Amino acid sequence: MHPPRPRLAPSARRAAAARAAGVRRTRRAAAATLAVGALLLSACGSDYPLGEEQRRAAEANTSDLSGTITGVGSSAQSAAMATWISQFSSLNPDVRVQYSPAGSGAGRTAFLAGGVAFAGSDAFLDDDELADAEAACGPGGAINIPAYISPIALAFNLPGISEIDLDAETVARIFRGEITNWSDPAIARLNEGVDLPDLGLTAIHRADDSGTTENFTEYLHAAAPGAWMDEADGSWPSDLGGENAQGNAGVMSTVTRTVGAITYADDSVVGAASGKARLAVGDQFVAVSPEAAARAVESSTRVPDRGGHDIALHLDRTTTAEGAYPLVLVSYQIYCTGYRDAQTVELVKAFGGFVVSPEGQELAADSVGSSPMPAGLAGDAAAAIESITTR
Template identity: 40%
Template structure:
């Protein structure tokens, strides 16, 4: 699927949102407070006014651009400012500091962050709402090679810098019949705190523990890579090089080539359907003490079938259970309610290439939104 570039999304979506509203649609769950029906516009959103300030996950960037434009068509009095430059780590930091109404993050809050959220939000703390599902793409640029297959062990060895050149025996074994040059491998990673990094390092930690001995972290743990700011920095650096390989949310990769990743005995390419199947097979609710929190854990070791993409990604919008300003709570819950609606998820799927969240999860998020004040 061709993904629209960030700067072009708003104009396209404004028209698309109106078209979807006119066509209607089925509900994925109950509507959020002030959000109206999940299938289209409502006078309740049309009467809203104010500004929402948020930011974080660059993985959500294209989706947030689509959601912002689509919501603006329903609620012309509301301005949503989402800063994608912060990355998940910066988004959470700014949210906890009180700068953002909500944070976008590809990882749910850690225990120490959840404790800090109670200081900002009150005893109820903050909830992690999984609004966006996609996949971590392994992108590469290697002269003369258009298709690439990689097993988890080979991938771990490449990013652990134990494999140094593209004609290594392990890469050849994954790609029979492919002529691989002796070009040196340049790994391209994130320099900022990144939920995408945390997801990818968690994948390597789970599926290749004998190779990947570094901790799961939102900071890249191994020196010697080409470290870049944001997902766009990784994509642009891979695209500009030769022998480069990196990781990024699939929605951001544009026309850069992505490898098929081995699951069981099959190499699986990214697709929305393959991500949906991965989420169904490998995701379970995480342990939490916060009422309404919907953090999810991914067991990557369960993804051994040929129809599930092995590196799915879940991204969250994180917000307080109780806002200091009731009007701001109404604005944010209306916007998140739009995001998880059928219309919001369809717009994200069309313009970011993401996989729609499961209907039962949308219903649970709607229930949580009704408790926020």
């Protein structure tokens, strides 16, 4: 046990809090500057960065929207975001939406520093971050809007094996470094009849502050608390060590070239060459799929004591619903409730509304295999985006 912290006098506590807040603002401002700089570099060039199709659309389209909005964040959203931006830009050729998939933590940092119009994040703003958002967004703060639903796959590289069964406790022990060989009895007992090799097992985790990691560790802590004692967090537990890589694409690249490796990643980036684990849910094993992820989200509940238009969700990681896959990621787009200029309001409402619309959700499902939002949730998301105003 840690010794009790010394209690400071009120004036000292206020001074310490002010110093800490100043450090946070400085770090956030620096991160926001870097992120926005990268976005501006990527935006240089043609007035129609999507090419000839966008130029023709500009000549034929009657949309009067124009301007630029920038976002930073979730790499899980990256492929879907490319699809959304492409289609939205075809419909609104004079609008430029820029997005840097630098990771959920980087996105929230840049947004809270006032460096971007919106953030993509695989974890909603917590209570402290919501309080901090008032500095960037005004007294109304920010809102979390579900935009992208996808299962997190447990992807592995075992030549000749495309599917194995795992339960939460075994997964926890693998990623804690307690199971280091694929022939371990804990894996073998779940996979009778599978010719598991006597081969070293390498677990790969995310190096960056990641909403995918937060969702993964939340699942482990809820479904296997005896094996995974750490609380959910976007940063990998520092005492565990192990091999890591940057972003969803980075961990999958490492697994692809490392025989015996396993990782957790957004299912949209897992190629056909990688195997995927089925997860124990009640007395069944459920394969990763958009439909199974959607079933898990249907049993979610809203986080209480938040504004009426904030749609942060508690996911039931221990569900036993038939066909539900509980290792699911709900990725959010985070907006201010109000912006200083009307043009920004018009642009974020148009783009955000398109993302959560049936057309936007179907585009993502068709292009990257995500799960379209349940109708009720999509309706709430559309109403939340429509509530954004000037301040």
